[in-house]
Amino acid sequence: MSSITNGQPVLAAARAPRVRGRLLDAPVAGGKRVLLAAPRGYCAGVDRAVIAVEKALENFGAPIYVRKQIVHNIHVVSTLEQRGAIFVDDVTEVPEGAHVVFSAHGVSPAVVQGAADRNLQAIDATCPLVTKVHREATRFAKQDLDILLIGHTGHEEVEGTMGHAPERTTLVTSPADVDTLEVRDPDNLVWISQTTLSVDETMETVRRLRERFPNLQDPPSDDICYATQNRQVAIKKVAPQADLVIVVGSANSSNTVRLVDVALENGAKAAHRVDYASEIRQEWLDGVETVGVTSGASVPEVLVQEVLADLADAGYLDVETVVTAEEDLMFSLPKELRRDAEGNPDERGLGGRVKRLDWQN
Ligand code: SF4
Numbered sequence: 001m002s003s004i005t006n007g008q009p010v011l012a013a014a015r016a017p018r019v020r021g022r023l024l025d026a027p028v029a030g031g032k033r034v035l036l037a038a039p040r041g042y043c044a045g046v047d048r049a050v051i052a053v054e055k056a057l058e059n060f061g062a063p064i065y066v067r068k069q070i071v072h073n074i075h076v077v078s079t080l081e082q083r084g085a086i087f088v089d090d091v092t093e094v095p096e097g098a099h100v101v102f103s104a105h106g107v108s109p110a111v112v113q114g115a116a117d118r119n120l121q122a123i124d125a126t127c128p129l130v131t132k133v134h135r136e137a138t139r140f141a142k143q144d145l146d147i148l149l150i151g152h153t154g155h156e157e158v159e160g161t162m163g164h165a166p167e168r169t170t171l172v173t174s175p176a177d178v179d180t181l182e183v184r185d186p187d188n189l190v191w192i193s194q195t196t197l198s199v200d201e202t203m204e205t206v207r208r209l210r211e212r213f214p215n216l217q218d219p220p221s222d223d224i225c226y227a228t229q230n231r232q233v234a235i236k237k238v239a240p241q242a243d244l245v246i247v248v249g250s251a252n253s254s255n256t257v258r259l260v261d262v263a264l265e266n267g268a269k270a271a272h273r274v275d276y277a278s279e280i281r282q283e284w285l286d287g288v289e290t291v292g293v294t295s296g297a298s299v300p301e302v303l304v305q306e307v308l309a310d311l312a313d314a315g316y317l318d319v320e321t322v323v324t325a326e327e328d329l330m331f332s333l334p335k336e337l338r339r340d341a342e343g344n345p346d347e348r349g350l351g352g353r354v355k356r357l358d359w360q361n
Pocket of ligand 1: 297
């Protein structure tokens, strides 16, 4: 049940009903079990961004416009849509003077300016760990360094980061890209990265960059965020023991898709991504004894629990949690939301700190 004031179960209506026993015909193997990776699911940046939209709806009323998907999860987006959020691709689609929330993936200064030009009331839900990368890009550009940004073409986070130093930034999408890179000055380069990449592939890209550009400078710290790294470490522990890994999350979620890759690279015999339990195919379970389960950083835990329920129906009743880290990071709400509409301290913000939503669990 949501802790939002209207007390509605905000997730319930957005998903198809689960059909119990749907997977019961899966051939029974001895010792069926589930290895449940931990950490998994919501990270602090996603939690904050989703609460930001909820708080905006609560404080200012519907509709609240959101530029791009607030987080890359279709269930979260459709749930918020039902509550009055309107997702748009561009601030030009938002009526003059309306409230608009910038997504967790961040925006370029041009987008901020575009919102200001339309007198929009902007609420910036950019994850602070993405903001950190933006600041690095700005600082390196001021230092006259050329920036090699490791990331995925067209990803919103990459577009936002490149927008902070457009003249200085070159995108590197994979280790294979390195050989064909053209740079202005090979001795004046620094690398940074998208926050949600595969750690191993990124380190391989950096290794190849350094081979080609020995004077390449490092950022002060890793840009791949704690949540992405922790979820990859956990699935690495599960994968070698798993006949099948199920990753819950959406197709446009970078960190989710990386979890599938990491599972396969680390010994899982098969790995599939699903948005919902109903997408699990019976044939995936043929002859499978051990199923690994994890979820991306934008996935509410309720969706994982539905996967576990379907697996239980299919005989996977023994669930062992494989814990590789504990997470307790929380971020302050965006400054525009730290007080309620009357200016009183916000009980859900707890003095500016984000409290985890109970509807995730
Ligand atoms: Fe922030 Fe990482 Fe979560 Fe993205 S995945 S919102 S960078 S904590």
